[in-house]
Amino acid sequence: MPRMEDLLPPPARVYVAGHRGLVGSAVVRRLTADGYEVLTRTRTELDLRDPAATAAFLRDARPDAVVLAAARVGGIMANSTYPVQFLEDNLRIQLSVISGAYSAGVRRLLFLGSSCIYPRLAPQPIREESLLTGPLEPTNQPYALAKIAGIVQVQSYRRQYDASYVCAMPTNLYGPGDNFDPESSHVLPALVRRFHEARRDGLEEVVLWGSGTPRREFLHVDDLAAACVTLLRRYDGSLPVNVGCGEDLTIRELARIVGEVVGYEGRITFDTTKPDGTPRKLLDVSLMTELGWRPRIALRKGIASTYASWREAEESGAAASRPLVEAQ
Template sequence: MDETVCRVGPLDRSATTYIAGHRGLVGSALWRLFEKEGFSRLAGRSSAELDLTDRAAVFDFFEELQPEVVILAAAKVGGILANSTYPVDFLSQNLQIQTNVLDAAVAQRVPRLLFLGSSCIYPKHAEQPIREDSLLTGPLEQTNDAYAIAKITGILTVQAVRRQYGLPWISAMPTNLYGPGDNFSPTGSHVLPALIQRYDQALRNKADHVTNWGTGTPRREFLHVDDMATACLHLLNYFDGPQQVNVGTGEDHTLSEIASLVATSVGYTGTTRWDTSKPDGTPQKLLDVSTIRASGWIPTWSLSEGISDTIEWYRANQSVIRR
């Protein structure tokens, strides 16, 4: 094992901190929080400035920057339609991004790194709520298995780096995230922003009904992205362990209930229909969050407040939202 020794404790606010994916949903929330918390040497690069699938460019960037803290929030992401339609893209691009960033961080012996995954890493029929030790105990949900495999590879890479180099790198697995900065594309977004876009458009078009995918019965857990950002900082400050840490609220709702909350918040009074010919995805995905709760972190946003906040941001940022 490499003799590198890194002390784990509250982050130095003057440490050079690179947030990969700083313009995305999680990355932008992290940037806002870290600025608020007084981090004076934040670094971020847009995809136009740095292509994370370009291995040589990534290595050159790390050598020049010499980051002391890295948060890998960059990823190719999408909803059930995008994942099931383009599995090669989701597998290949995410593997390239992760491998390049993690290898470059190893080359520079970055003292502290947080890898962000996704709750889709867990088996489709995992016991609920899903514990961290459920990883690799059963088949994945087929509609997003390619993305899940890429994220699992990232987790195992972090664990391997800990064993081989002794660096206190960690992984966090968020539940379904939403909030300001999300992707509201009708075909490429996740379920909650897709519902917001759909109901808001129906309201503006005075449509008498909205049609959603599936049966409405699958249960999902949602976490506001600002809560995710505080969880990341909390873990970087206080957590050190090889196993990935679940991050969520510990509560879930049916998609029908979520749709009703969105419709009410948007102000839509028409009817909701469900297209049962479309896939439901995993029947339930609720995380066991006892590990992070025991470390002292709890979320602060309620779902209704978070949905209202997201709708307000969506309506105020029509010119810049991702579609």
């Protein structure tokens, strides 16, 4: 429920786990801009899958809050190729960070899940209460189960120890710092790269996976970062909170927009022998709206800025290929 008092006013100290990823880097930018003191550690400095090392760091650092954005993530191909890592790495990270935070006396924690936790055929738009009411999408089940375990862990700490820990369930995200690797990226950055290379190489046709009919919702990661700060400051409930824009479009429509932004003028066709994934995944964002948050970045504008950011990174050599996205 919304709170009148500020649960985490600046300049509180916030440890952001996963600060080099898409979500974590955006959260760091927002927290810094809002006057918070941000703590980070790279994977070489701290492996979050190591519970003893994680607990020791949190005891020494004594942050006021933790944002758990570290995760093993990827698209359909990566989930299908590395189910063990998507399950085990995420479980280890969550167990280490959440239990370590509580043992260190951290008073606020925000766990970042994913909209893939909801049943494959959940009623649309999906409400938070739909969790665990039906079968999951098979193509990302290991990842979804790990994230569900994280939610239950947070809820258990709330129930047993009265910990002020909360969960956010973002929709499909994109933005600067996204993963554009052709084997492990999510749909939007994968489309950006495919159309960019097709335009560069003068291809007359781009063939995409699936039928193009599934509907998806997309949120710029900077809008998510603003939502995370809102949750840290104003929310203290057991329900995971959906974070999305409340609107969706088909993959075919998304491909057309990305093609236009990138400047690709060839044909776009679909290989229906490839999997579609969940038919629709639109979140009900009523609870987040009640907290006073609304997204500000329109999809086309956000895609254009993301494309420009990626091209700049490519040209400078800063864009790395990530066949299996690092967990931290």
